[in-house]
Amino acid sequence: MERSNHNGTLSLNDVNKEVTLVGWVHKRRNLGSLLFIDLRDRSGIVQVTVREGVKVPDIRNEYVIWVKGKVAKKDVPNKQLKTGEIEVIASEIKVINKAETTPIIIDDNTDALEDTRLKYRYLDLRRPINQKRLQIRANVVKATHEYLDANDFLEVETPILTLSTPEGARDYLVPSRIHKGCFYALPQSPQMYKQLLMIAGCERYYQIAKCFRDEDLRADRQPDFTQIDIETSFLDQDQVLTMMEGLIAHIFKKVINYDIKLPLRRMKYDDAVRDYGSDKPETRFEMKLKDIKDIVKGSDFGVFKDNQFVRALVVNGVADKTSRKVIDKLQLEAKKFSLKGYIVLKFENKKLDGSIVKYLSDEIVNNLIKELKLKDNDIVIIAASNSYRDASFGLGALRASYGNELKLIPPHTHDALYIVDFPLFEISKETGMLTSCHHPFTRPKDDEAYLLDKDPSKVHASAYDMVIDGNEAGGGSLRIYDPEMQKKVFKILGLTDEDIKRKFGFFIDAFKYGTPPHGGIAFGLERIVMMLSETNNIRDVIAFPKNLSAMCPMSNSPREVDQDQLDELGIQIKKEK
Numbered sequence: 414m415e416r417s418n419h420n421g422t423l424s425l426n427d428v429n430k431e432v433t434l435v436g437w438v439h440k441r442r443n444l445g446s447l448l449f450i451d452l453r454d455r456s457g458i459v460q461v462t463v464r465e466g467v468k469v470p471d472i473r474n475e476y477v478i479w480v481k482g483k484v485a486k487k488d489v490p491n492k493q494l495k496t497g498e499i500e501v502i503a504s505e506i507k508v509i510n511k512a513e514t515t516p517i518i519i520d521d522n523t524d525a526l527e528d529t530r531l532k533y534r535y536l537d538l539r540r541p542i543n544q545k546r547l548q549i550r551a552n553v554v555k556a557t558h559e560y561l562d563a564n565d566f567l568e569v570e571t572p573i574l575t576l577s578t579p580e581g582a583r584d585y586l587v588p589s590r591i592h593k594g595c596f597y598a599l600p601q602s603p604q605m606y607k608q609l610l611m612i613a614g615c616e617r618y619y620q621i622a623k624c625f626r627d628e629d630l631r632a633d634r635q636p637d638f639t640q641i642d643i644e645t646s647f648l649d650q651d652q653v654l655t656m657m658e659g660l661i662a663h664i665f666k667k668v669i670n671y672d673i674k675l676p677l678r679r680m681k682y683d684d685a686v687r688d689y690g691s692d693k694p695e696t697r698f699e700m701k702l703k704d705i706k707d708i709v710k711g712s713d714f715g716v717f718k719d720n721q722f723v724r725a726l727v728v729n730g731v732a733d734k735t736s737r738k739v740i741d742k743l744q745l746e747a748k749k750f751s752l753k754g755y756i757v758l759k760f761e762n763k764k765l766d767g768s769i770v771k772y773l774s775d776e777i778v779n780n781l782i783k784e785l786k787l788k789d790n791d792i793v794i795i796a797a798s799n800s801y802r803d804a805s806f807g808l809g810a811l812r813a814s815y816g817n818e819l820k821l822i823p824p825h826t827h828d829a830l831y832i833v834d835f836p837l838f839e840i841s842k843e844t845g846m847l848t849s850c851h852h853p854f855t856r857p858k859d860d861e862a863y864l865l866d867k868d869p870s871k872v873h874a875s876a877y878d879m880v881i882d883g884n885e886a887g888g889g890s891l892r893i894y895d896p897e898m899q900k901k902v903f904k905i906l907g908l909t910d911e912d913i914k915r916k917f918g919f920f921i922d923a924f925k926y927g928t929p930p931h932g933g934i935a936f937g938l939e940r941i942v943m944m945l946s947e948t949n950n951i952r953d954v955i956a957f958p959k960n961l962s963a964m965c966p967m968s969n970s971p972r973e974v975d976q977d978q979l980d981e982l983g984i985q986i987k988k989e990k
Contacts, residue, residue: 415479421457423496427484432501434459434480435509437539438472439519452480452501455544459496460487463503475512475519475539481505527952532966534957546954549668550942554621556667557641560660566617566643571606573599573623578916583627585636593983599625599637602935604852605920607644608892611931612923616646621938630961633884633940633951637959641887641941644933650875650891653932654679654831661829661879661886661936669945671827677879679831686802690726690809692835695883696828698821702726702808705795708780714772716756720797725785726808728815732759732790743794743811750807751842756795760787813883822882827944829881834858837874838905846907851876853902855890856932862898869905875932882944889934896924 417433436454443449448463450472461480463469472478482503491497516533517525521542530537537543558568577584577598584598600606603622610618622642630636641660645653655676662673685694688701706723717723735757744754758767765778765787773781785793794811798804816822837857838847847869849855856875857865864872876890893899899921903913913921942954952958959965979986 419456420452420454420459421495423459423484423499423501425486425498428486428499430484432482432484434461434482434501436478437512437519438474438476438478440474441472450478450480450503452478453539453541457495457541460491460494460500461503461506462500463506467503467506469506470508472506472508473512473514475515477509477512479507479509528960528966531952531958531960534967538956543953546942546946546948547956549945550938550954552668553664553938553942553945556664557619557621557660559667560663561617561619561643564617564656566619567615569610569615569618569620571600571603571610571620571622575600575606576916578605585625585627588982588984590982601626602640603642604854605917607642607933608854608931609920609923611644611646611892612926612928615644616929618642618644618933622935630959630963633943633949635939635951635955635958636963638951638955639938641936641938642933643889643935644931646929646931648932650877650932653889653891653934654877657879657887657889657934658829658831661881661941664941665827665945673827673829677830679833679877681834682832682836683834685832686805686809690724690805690807690812691883692832693878693880693883693885694809694832695813695816695822696830696880697823697826697882698816700726700728700812700816700821702805702812703785705781705784708784709773709777712773712777714769716753716769716797720804721799722801722804723795723797724804724808725796726794726812727785727787728792728794728811728819729788730790731815731819732761732792735759735792746811747796747807750796750803750810751800752796752798752803752807755807755811756797758793758795760791760793761789763789765793825947827882829879829886832878832880833876835874835876835878836870837872837876838869840870847905849902849906850874851888851890853906854892854899856893856898865898865901865905877934879934879936881941884940884944885937886940886944887934887936889932891930891932894924894928894930896921896928899924 415433416435420434420436434452436452439451439453439458441450446465448469450461451458452461461482480501480503482501484499485502487498487500515536517523517530517536519536519539521540523540574587574597577586577596582601584601587597587599589595589597602624603620607618620642622640623637624640625637627636658675658677662675665671665673682692685692690702703725705725709717709723740757743757747754756769758765765782794808796804796807835850837850837855839850841848851874857872858875861872874890878888879886893902900913939951939954943949943951946954957967
């Protein structure tokens, strides 16, 4: 059908202009002598006014219609609409297609449960808020191409069917029909391929890359997701970070006209954990963690005596709201971080109160009040552990939760920084062995490489994360380019020569032929779009996402396949007992 304008683009500049419009009926209001239709397309909504004498077919919500009319200035503007200063006086209306009553309300505010919205995602995407999110995502990709193309990066696609390699999560496996009993894996990231592209002489590579990880889901995680994947040769860490912060600043400016202050500050990993209890700290509000072991070390309280680390978080102004029920909820949170529980003290009427206060001398109590700068109606949450990480990260999670609950984050603001100097290895709680903090291709800091032979646990990595608004927006590192060092790291991780050859043989072989120093980063596209869209749910910014059960309610996948397909692949399903 003929269309002269998009609905949401009409303004006072178009008054007296004859227009033809198409779209969906968002709302209709029949006042007898007047009929008002809110007509919606991707660009927005415009009010169509139908006066007596104009032939109007049967029209209901979500019908697709065509309208011919003239733009007029409204007597009373509608401040809720971008087009609220004008209306279109209809002279002709046609129905293009009818619609049944929709199972969800097509509006920014809908009462449908998430699984219902995902089942009818094609209707959910009609909601203006979701159209805006799709547009933001498209604009982020466009801005990425603009910046990287202008900086001499080459866009290269890497394989989707690849080799199963240990990268920290379970692989999605794809059976081979031709080579029965053998499997491809869907890439958790293009990590090895982008390093091979550096060996191939590409020097500057990028890709908007699909990645797949078979892991438990949460609000900011999906089984298939998208990375802005980047790798460079012959740049040092400062040069990489400077170029990448330029990319993010460009994206924020182009997409939402927000100025990210450059250069980004750099915070050491140890300082982030110490002050914020997180390696992705939300820095838009204060409330820092404190070490209080030295203050309470004279106490007879067993928890303080038996644990190496005692840390505290002060939350202002919530003592009167901290009921037994709230404290019980805090204890459940503690168990997620291998803590037996939190100690919760209240400071009311200039007095510290709680079940353990009787174990504390007046001197300890007074020092706590002084050092923690307690004010009336504050609470103190204390974590004690022989693991500095558990004590810190547990309190850090509470800090983030209270920051949101108490609305401590200024609206429509963003803060970005780099976290640097990560440990190269950490001890796995499951196996007790060293595992990579980032991935096994991360280069140790040059001045600490000698410790690989003496004490690998003390080595720091040439790794960096960009953190925006308390989210890990991107992570990367300089890579190992010496084959002997790479083999050494594999051995530290417990891989045998046979493991290395089987899992990484082609990769290690490539290092024999002149490997340039290189490094890169990968940004989570959806996480960036989430921040720009001001939502905390990754499913909001993906066209057709999976739910928390890794299911697609719309297509009902995954599901069983025909036996013939299984036989062709040589696969037998093992029934659960």
